[in-house]
Amino acid sequence: MFERELAVIGERISQALAGLGAPAPSEVKWQPTPFAGEWGQGTNICFQAAAAEARSGKKVNVPARAQELARLVAEQVTLPPGFSRLVADKAYVNAYFDTASFAGRVVAAAITEGAAFGRGAPKSERVMVEYAQPNTHHSFHIGHARNALLGEALARIMEFAGFETIRASYPGDLGLTVITAVWGYKRFHYGQEPEGVFERGEWLLKIYAEATALLTEQPNETPSETEQRLSYEAERREFYRRYDAGDPEVRALWRMTRQWSLDEFQAILDMLAIHIDVFFFESEVDEPSKAIVDELIARGIAEDLRPDGPVVVKIDEKLGLAKEKYRTVVILRSDGTTLYSTKDLMLAKVKFEKYSVDRSLYVVDFRQSLYFQQVFKILELWGFPQAAKCYHLSYGYVTLPGGAMSSRKGHVVLFREVADEAYRRVQAVIAERNPDLDEAQRHTVSTQIGLGAIAYALLEVDNIRDIVFEWEAALSFDGRSAPYIQNAYVRANSILKKAQAAGLAPAEGTGNFPFALEPAEVELIDLLARFPGVVQQAALDYKPLHVANYVYELAKTFHGFYHLVPVLQTEDAVRRAARLQLVAATRQVLANALRLLAIQAPDVM
């Protein structure tokens, strides 16, 4: 929030160092000083200056010289308004803020900017985030939820950081797995249809697992079992052939069952408050994508080995790399049918050309890391400057204690099961702790807290790590969890509601802190001031985790403040008004940060 002033001070420090004969990098990097009752920003620039002197041949003791420089700089440099003093601490130069004006400025900004507090300046760059790429004819499990939440949080963070952001989903509605489910439906369950959006989608998963089992060779098959299996296999192959040929009956069955899946998918996106701007369906890009293969061949990027082989891009060879790195990618099968790569290359082109995307982010699991490096490299060879701004946000799998989830085996934990269980548990806690809550509120709050707990459990771990799903950990309501953070929000809300009822609503206008602040207050204000920087850092690193860490810190600090510092019970009217403003500012920032994680802030709980 004080970048401009700090830049000015940095310039003055650079000048002072130059004057002392110890030139340092012109850019002075600041970082928060360790908290000790007052706050400021510090720089280690004098270390760099002293080290540079040593390297230039002067005989200097670097730490001692750095301390000396820091002392001299602190004496020479004058400060702009809003700062109290410039201090040399060991070799660091620390600029301390004027307490009252810093506190007032931060709190006033949070209150007046409201939901926009923390938003970055517009970046004049358009970003597309592709996430939520479930296959149809399967159901949405907790691993898909990790993808969807990670992508949504990333999209919200990019948007809030100042990028124009488009959300894209790319459902896989083609291929052998899809056909297997359709065949299973036609062969064994034709005409049946469970009621309910979720029930239908989940039923398709069961059919798929059942069909897969029938098609899989068993350990001690009898001859007749083998015969039966091979006969099923032939049926499925025939089914696939008919689908490919555009057989009306198979196509109609495919469309109907596909819609069941898409309905379920949409219902889940609604639950998670995810609004996708653009859907790219695999079935819709399949045929058109073949055109780009010809273009890549014509431009000498791809080699056509048909009929004896597929169409490939020998990336290492094209780049002149002696050592294998990107290797070779097949972009079209020898029989002329498409692969994932065919479609991804075409989609990238569409993103760049039709949607004018400057930066393209892919939220896809880590197993496809090499693949995306290859795709991005081909885009570069193809001549798209945006290729440099393609980024694969790779994330680890959600596994079960007994091993990997498998749709084929039906060994999955469905997102809806988890959401339902979370809801039940929150209901139980509310019944115990807040029995007076009316039915409608209880329902709303249970949904907000239950989904929040799941979302936070999935977002509080670095995206690259695998998560072993365990019910108790995912649905924890204590400690580092969404309910803990939501509780901080509710407490702040409760104080403010009481204040309003008592006619003690916070005064209009700017924050006014003309008194010695308690350490707990200082810490809280310090964290509020950091929020805009956290948003930028999260966007820069593509890491929702930074926001998850931050909002927990903020909640924890507020809980501490709550216990230590009286607000409504403060006798002094000036302090009470200031603290009410601080509480209002904290409530706002908690809500803003939670919103970036797609977690709602309940009014009561």
Next chain:
RNA sequence: GCGGCUAUAGCUCAGUGGAUUAGAGCGUUUGGUUGCGGACCAAAAGGCCGGGGGUUCGAGUCCCUCUAGCCGCACCA
């Protein structure tokens, strides 16, 4: 074989090359009478930051190497 990711407290994990003593949560132990809401707070115990080199004034963090685990490498997605 080549490459990527991971290794930090009993467990699960944070940790911008920089700040006395590497931080949380869970679990363990102990405390918080009347609540601005106890889904909370305070305190204690618990660490060769996988091993070994290197760069640097300074390394959990950067480089090299070794070990262990997971993953990927031409017509799967």
